[in-house]
Amino acid sequence: MNHMVKMWLEQGKVDVFLGYKRVDGHPLPHVFSKDNLADVDELITGPARYPLEKIAAAIISEKPDIKIGLLARDCGQRTLNVLHVWNQLNTDSISVLNVPCCPSNLKEHADCSYLEPEKRGPDKQIHGFDNNMSIDDVESYKPKERFERWMYEFQKCIKCYGCRNICPVCFCKECSLEHHDLIEAKDLPPEVPIFHLVRAVHMAGRCIDCGLCEDACPADIPLRLLYRKVNQVVKDVFDYETGTSTHQPPFSVLGEKVTLELKPLKTVSMDL
Amino acid sequence: MDYKFIPSVCSYCGTGCGVLFQVMDGKLMGTMPLKTHPVNEGKLCIKGWNLHEHVNSGNRLKHPLVRMNGHFRPATWEKAIEFASNRLKEIIGKYGPDSVGVLVSAKITNEENYLAQKFARACIGTNNVDHCARL
Numbered sequence: 001m002n003h004m005v006k007m008w009l010e011q012g013k014v015d016v017f018l019g020y021k022r023v024d025g026h027p028l029p030h031v032f033s034k035d036n037l038a039d040v041d042e043l044i045t046g047p048a049r050y051p052l053e054k055i056a057a058a059i060i061s062e063k064p065d066i067k068i069g070l071l072a073r074d075c076g077q078r079t080l081n082v083l084h085v086w087n088q089l090n091t092d093s094i095s096v097l098n099v100p101c102c103p104s105n106l107k108e109h110a111d112c113s114y115l116e117p118e119k120r121g122p123d124k125q126i127h128g129f130d131n132n133m134s135i136d137d138v139e140s141y142k143p144k145e146r147f148e149r150w151m152y153e154f155q156k157c158i159k160c161y162g163c164r165n166i167c168p169v170c171f172c173k174e175c176s177l178e179h180h181d182l183i184e185a186k187d188l189p190p191e192v193p194i195f196h197l198v199r200a201v202h203m204a205g206r207c208i209d210c211g212l213c214e215d216a217c218p219a220d221i222p223l224r225l226l227y228r229k230v231n232q233v234v235k236d237v238f239d240y241e242t243g244t245s246t247h248q249p250p251f252s253v254l255g256e257k258v259t260l261e262l263k264p265l266k267t268v269s270m271d272l
Numbered sequence: 273m274d275y276k277f278i279p280s281v282c283s284y285c286g287t288g289c290g291v292l293f294q295v296m297d298g299k300l301m302g303t304m305p306l307k308t309h310p311v312n313e314g315k316l317c318i319k320g321w322n323l324h325e326h327v328n329s330g331n332r333l334k335h336p337l338v339r340m341n342g343h344f345r346p347a348t349w350e351k352a353i354e355f356a357s358n359r360l361k362e363i364i365g366k367y368g369p370d371s372v373g374v375l376v377s378a379k380i381t382n383e384e385n386y387l388a389q390k391f392a393r394a395c396i397g398t399n400n401v402d403h404c405a406r407l
Contacts, residue, residue, distance in 0.1 A: 026308045028279060031277075049307070063273055160317045162316060
C-alpha cells in the first residue's frame, strides 16, 4: 500500500494523498505529499475513521485543479459516489485506494469501528432503541410505543450539530437547521423532534450509512437507524439505491424538471 | 498546498475535550473531534465544533482597549495595565480590598489561574476569587 502511494505521488498521479498517520499515539488523518515521501512509510489505514471524502471536497473547493488520492472503505466509496452525483466532487480528480472494512471472511484486515457494537445501558433498553437494532425489530413496536421511544432518544439531543458537521454527504452551503431567515441569531435551534426529522428528510436518498453521525453523537441517539429507515423508504417507493446509483435521487429539487418518479409495480407500504 | 491536522485541546471549558484543527496554508479551516481522545471519545458540544469560528472572527479582540468617555479606544499594553492598576489602587484605597473580585476562566491554563488567585490574595488582599465554571 505504502509503495503504491509513493508511486502515485512520484508519478504525479496525485498531488496529495489523504490517509492516516499515528501522531502521539493517535491515528490522525494526514495529508501526504511529494515533498515528504519518507512520511508515506508511516501511512496507516485505521482504526479511527474521519470523513476523508469531506476533507477532500473541502480542499478541492479551494483548489479546483488539485488531484487527490485517498483511502476509502466501502462507506467512503459510497460517499464519493453521492458527492459525484450531486456535482460536489469530480471523481476524475480523485484516485481511490480501497481498504477493507466490513466484517467478512473475504476481508481479512477488517478494522471498522462498527465491528464490535457497544452494549447499551439498561435505561436505553427500557425507554429507547438499541442502536444496532434492525428496522423490522423497531417496527415490531406498536406506533405509540415506537413514537415514545423515538422521542426518548431525540429529547437527549444537546444540539451540538455534530451529526451534520461530521456527515460526509452534508454539503449544503446554507443549512435549514441554522439559516438566519429561519432561525435568528438570538433564537434556540429547532425543537425536538423537528431538528432530527429535518435532517432525516434531507438524508433520504443521500445517507450512505457510514455511521459517523452516530459516532459523533454525544447523546447516543440511534441516528444511523433513523436514516436507514428513510433510505429504505426511498428504496421501496422509488427503487433508488443510495451510494451506487449513477444519477441523482428522486428528491432533487434543483432545476426545472420534477424528477420524482414512483417505482413501478405493486403497491408499497408507506407506514413510517 | 499545505494542509495539516493539528491535535489540540478545546479552550472553551475545563473539560478538556480533544479537538483536531484543519489548517490549510496557515489558515484554520475547521474543527473536528479527536476520535481517540480519552476525554470526549470523538464527540464535541456545539462550542467545540465551532472553535475555528472565533479564531477567524472579525470581532476578535487583538489589542488592548481602554474605555474612555464610554467608548473603547485601542491602547498599548503598558497604557492599559497602567490604567487598570491606577483604578484598582484608587478603588482599594477608597473602599478596601474586598470591594474587588477576581473572576478567572477555564479558557486560561491552570498556571494562569493560579497566578490570578495569587494576585487576588497577595496583591489585592481579597478572597473574592471565582471561576467561570462555577457561575
